Amino acid sequence: MVVLTPGQMRKADQLAIKAGIPDLVLMEVAGRETAERVRHLLPEPGHVVIFAGKGNNGGDGLVAARYLDMWGYDVNLVLLRPGDEYRGSSAANFKACKARSINISIFSDVKTRLNKELERADLVIDAMLGTGLTGEVRGEFARAIEMINDQSCPVVSVDIPSGVEGETGRVLGMAVKADLTVTMACPKVGLLVYPGKKYVGNLHVVDIGIPGEIIMKVKPDHFVLTENEARLLLPEREVDGHKGSFGRVLMVGGSRGMSGAPSLGGLAALRVGAGLVEVAVPESIQPLVAITASELITSGLPEKDGKLNTNSDSIITKKAERADVLALGPGLGRGRGIRTVVASVIKKAKKPVVLDADALNEIESPDILKESEVPLILTPHPGEMARLLDTDIKGVQSNRIKIAREFATTYSVYLILKGADTVIALPDGTIYINDTGNEGMATAGSGDVLTGMVSGLIAQGLDIQEAVVLAPYLHGLSGDKARDNVTSYSLTAGTIIEFIAGAIMDLTTSVIN
Numbered sequence: 001m002v003v004l005t006p007g008q009m010r011k012a013d014q015l016a017i018k019a020g021i022p023d024l025v026l027m028e029v030a031g032r033e034t035a036e037r038v039r040h041l042l043p044e045p046g047h048v049v050i051f052a053g054k055g056n057n058g059g060d061g062l063v064a065a066r067y068l069d070m071w072g073y074d075v076n077l078v079l080l081r082p083g084d085e086y087r088g089s090s091a092a093n094f095k096a097c098k099a100r101s102i103n104i105s106i107f108s109d110v111k112t113r114l115n116k117e118l119e120r121a122d123l124v125i126d127a128m129l130g131t132g133l134t135g136e137v138r139g140e141f142a143r144a145i146e147m148i149n150d151q152s153c154p155v156v157s158v159d160i161p162s163g164v165e166g167e168t169g170r171v172l173g174m175a176v177k178a179d180l181t182v183t184m185a186c187p188k189v190g191l192l193v194y195p196g197k198k199y200v201g202n203l204h205v206v207d208i209g210i211p212g213e214i215i216m217k218v219k220p221d222h223f224v225l226t227e228n229e230a231r232l233l234l235p236e237r238e239v240d241g242h243k244g245s246f247g248r249v250l251m252v253g254g255s256r257g258m259s260g261a262p263s264l265g266g267l268a269a270l271r272v273g274a275g276l277v278e279v280a281v282p283e284s285i286q287p288l289v290a291i292t293a294s295e296l297i298t299s300g301l302p303e304k305d306g307k308l309n310t311n312s313d314s315i316i317t318k319k320a321e322r323a324d325v326l327a328l329g330p331g332l333g334r335g336r337g338i339r340t341v342v343a344s345v346i347k348k349a350k351k352p353v354v355l356d357a358d359a360l361n362e363i364e365s366p367d368i369l370k371e372s373e374v375p376l377i378l379t380p381h382p383g384e385m386a387r388l389l390d391t392d393i394k395g396v397q398s399n400r401i402k403i404a405r406e407f408a409t410t411y412s413v414y415l416i417l418k419g420a421d422t423v424i425a426l427p428d429g430t431i432y433i434n435d436t437g438n439e440g441m442a443t444a445g446s447g448d449v450l451t452g453m454v455s456g457l458i459a460q461g462l463d464i465q466e467a468v469v470l471a472p473y474l475h476g477l478s479g480d481k482a483r484d485n486v487t488s489y490s491l492t493a494g495t496i497i498e499f500i501a502g503a504i505m506d507l508t509t510s511v512i513n
């Protein structure tokens with residue numbers, strides 16, 4: 001699904017208007033759809049307080065007020081600015097609200113009695129600030145946001161919770177904490193990334209009648225994978241397939257004391273459908289890995305002090321020739337020897353390479369990524385990303401999308417920047433924001449599972465760009481199913497693997513809608 005920045009949304013609105021869809025019509029649909037969602041939440045007409053700004057976001061709120069009034073709701077419309085400041089379609093709707101004798105007041109006149117009013121409200125609509133928000137929330141808006149957040153009934157935000165910046169998800173001073181956000185045409189970037197995402201509540205996207213071709217004209221460069229899209233990406237299973245048809249993964253990692261990581265990755269690759277997984281580890285820990293799962297093929301590599309030896313690189317690249325994808329990193333450990341192996345594998349590999357964990361930590365300079373002849377997939381968490389860029393975690397987290405995009409385009413790699421809102425950047429700069437998963441997945445080994453899943457999907461013949469988008473989706477969905485069964489407290493990497501099957505089952509059995 002396309003995700004837009006406020007600038008792209010504005011452009012799409014303008015193109016739609018130019019193509020002959022009046023903005024009064026767009027506003028009408030936006031407001032009516034908002035009212036419909038309110039009716040869905042509150043089927044018995046009750047008392048609704050609507051806070052409206054004077055821009056088009058406020059205009060949507062005025063339309064919602066008209067419909068709710070028409071359907072018998074007791075509507076109290078609170079304007080943040082006096083009615084004579086309204087322009088264009090918002091002014092037209094202000095007049096239409098007056099014509100219906102809707103109860104209208106100005107925030108600054110009523111704010112002292114508003115708390116009482118809010119006490120008897122069944123629902124609040126926040127239509128104060130939308131994609132036109134510029135700078136920190138000012139004046140009465142800040143007071144109104146505080147008041148809305150202090151009361152207890154459900155809050156529906158129109159388009160975006162007021163105070164959240166649509167482009168970045170930053171909170172500009174303060175923001176409305178919504179239970180439901182009804183967003184117009186496409187989700188805005190700021191609704192899907194933190195901290196903005198915390199304010200959104202449930203997200204409902206409504207079609208306001210802007211044709212798809214017009215939306216494509218603004219050249220969207222952010223996307224989110226929906227359930228239907230994920231289903232279509234799942235690799236097909238040949239009914240007469242054999243294990244060779246489903247691909248072979250070579251998972252290289254492990255060190256003394258960290259034998260579990262490559263094993264988790266290998267099992268995840270199998271669970272996502274790979275036909276064969278070979279886990280190659282330092283030879284002294286091979287027996288340990290072998291007893292973790294009899295489904296895994298294991299092999300030993302030359303080692304020094306429980307870690308891969310420098311000369312293991314040629315064996316790895318040779319083994320990789322028989323595989324469809326090589327994953328390097330889980331549990332590898334650190335050190336000069338590892339650094340040499342990582343550099344050599346990047347340069348010599350003839351099959352796509354997934355780099356994770358210590359393989360990322362031992363990239364001496366990202367410039368070596370440019371020397372690869374094959375697609376590289378990097379799956380850093382913010383700490384690993386910060387190290388690759390020689391910056392700190394805060395620097396990464398405050399600008400995740402920009403950082404991911406710059407890295408992927410500069411080094412022509414596929415980047416999965418992990419986190420609560422995992423960002424996937426393709427070498428051409430396209431961004432996917434993953435929308436599945438939960439806090440329970442911040443647990444040891446969770447990243448190894450993701451590495452295995454990406455590798456397992458590539459092995460099955462998925463295009464790299466499909467695999468890097470589908471794997472985080474499925475990883476998150478498996479984590480969500482695991483949480484529903486064992487709680488986010490008790491969720492472990494092993495439980496994520498257990499629930500990969502349930503996640504795939506959900507996708508393959510639910511009806512396309």
Ligand SMILES: NC(=O)C1=CN([C@@H]2O[C@H](COP(=O)(O)OP(=O)(O)OC[C@H]3O[C@@H](n4cnc5c(N)ncnc54)[C@H](O)[C@@H]3O)[C@@H](O)[C@H]2O)[C@@H](O)CC1
Nearest residue numbers: 013026055056057129130131132133134135136137138159
């Ligand atoms: N044709 C269109 O453009 C459509 C727009 N739509 C709605 O219109 C919204 C965008 O409308 P606008 O571009 O008019 O912008 P907004 O309505 O989001 O905000 C603009 C208003 O907010 C004030 N403002 C901006 N930053 C502020 C701050 N920090 N503190 C206090 N006040 C501030 C401005 O002075 C202006 O009055 C969307 O979010 C959506 O809800 C929908 O109605 C669909 C069609």
Ligand SMILES: [K+]
Nearest residue numbers: 129158160162
């Ligand atoms: K809003």
